Amino acid sequence: MAFTEEQEQAILAFVTAGNKAAATPPATPATPAPAPAPAQEAQEAKTIAQEAKDKIDADKAAAGALTQIQSSVSFNHGINDFVEKNKALLPDEAATILTTAATKTFKDENEKANVVRKGLLDSFLSQQENLDSLTGSLKDRATKYSALAESEKEKRSSEFWDLAEIGIALKAGSRKADALNKINGVTAGDATGSILEQKILAAANNKFNNNKK
Numbered sequence: 001m002a003f004t005e006e007q008e009q010a011i012l013a014f015v016t017a018g019n020k021a022a023a024t025p026p027a028t029p030a031t032p033a034p035a036p037a038p039a040q041e042a043q044e045a046k047t048i049a050q051e052a053k054d055k056i057d058a059d060k061a062a063a064g065a066l067t068q069i070q071s072s073v074s075f076n077h078g079i080n081d082f083v084e085k086n087k088a089l090l091p092d093e094a095a096t097i098l099t100t101a102a103t104k105t106f107k108d109e110n111e112k113a114n115v116v117r118k119g120l121l122d123s124f125l126s127q128q129e130n131l132d133s134l135t136g137s138l139k140d141r142a143t144k145y146s147a148l149a150e151s152e153k154e155k156r157s158s159e160f161w162d163l164a165e166i167g168i169a170l171k172a173g174s175r176k177a178d179a180l181n182k183i184n185g186v187t188a189g190d191a192t193g194s195i196l197e198q199k200i201l202a203a204a205n206n207k208f209n210n211n212k213k
Contacts, residue, residue, distance in 0.1 A: 069108070069109055072108075072109040072110045072112070073109050075117070076113050076116070079098065079116060079120075080098060083095055083098060086168050090123070090124065090168070091123045091127060094120060097116065097119040097120055101115060101119070113158070114154045117154075117157035118150075118153050118157045120164060121145065121153070121160060121161065121163065121164055122153070124164045124167060124168075125145070125146065125167075129171065130171060133170040133174050134166075134167055138163060138167070141160060141163060142160075142163055145160045145163065
């Protein structure tokens with residue numbers, strides 16, 4: 001049976017379309033996303049826990065910074081009165097340290113306090129009489145402070161400032177004991193004199209500790 005040209009073209013078009021359809025694979029159904037593995041869930045939980053820890057650490061750091069600046073402001077406002085009150089027990093250059101610091105520009109209250117504290121501590125501990133007035137662990141801490149690098153002395157000056165505060169109280173007590181010993185005709189090496197000195201030094205130390213509360 002013969003086909004017309006038009007029929008042949010129609011048949012050819014039908015066959016061609018069928019071949020294309022056969023060559024195209026059937027669509028693959030979408031695969032659902034796999035559920036998070038236990039390790040992944042643990043990592044996410046760890047991340048959340050770390051975020052919480054970081055926030056707590058940041059809050060603590062902020063609170064610590066606030067406490068430090070408040071302490072520095074208090075020190076800077078009161079140090080002039082402290083030096084004036086104890087000028088007889090401090091080295092001669094103590095007042096000059098303050099006037100010199102007053103001419104300097106500091107980035108903040110913390111830097112100013114650290115510089116002034118270090119200057120006064122270095123000056124106080126440079127005198128043998130002041131070192132001799134320190135007792136037990138205080139002498140050990142004075143040695144530790146002296147061994148620090150200059151930048152560390154400044155940075156950690158607040159940690160060692162009590163060496164000057166307690167040292168001044170003990171020095172005043174020692175001088176008082178010496179004066180009373182002289183009045184009573186007791187020599188420094190005498191047992192009575194030593195007992196008296198220890199009592200006065202203990203009283204001076206207790207007075208300082210009570211004032212700090």
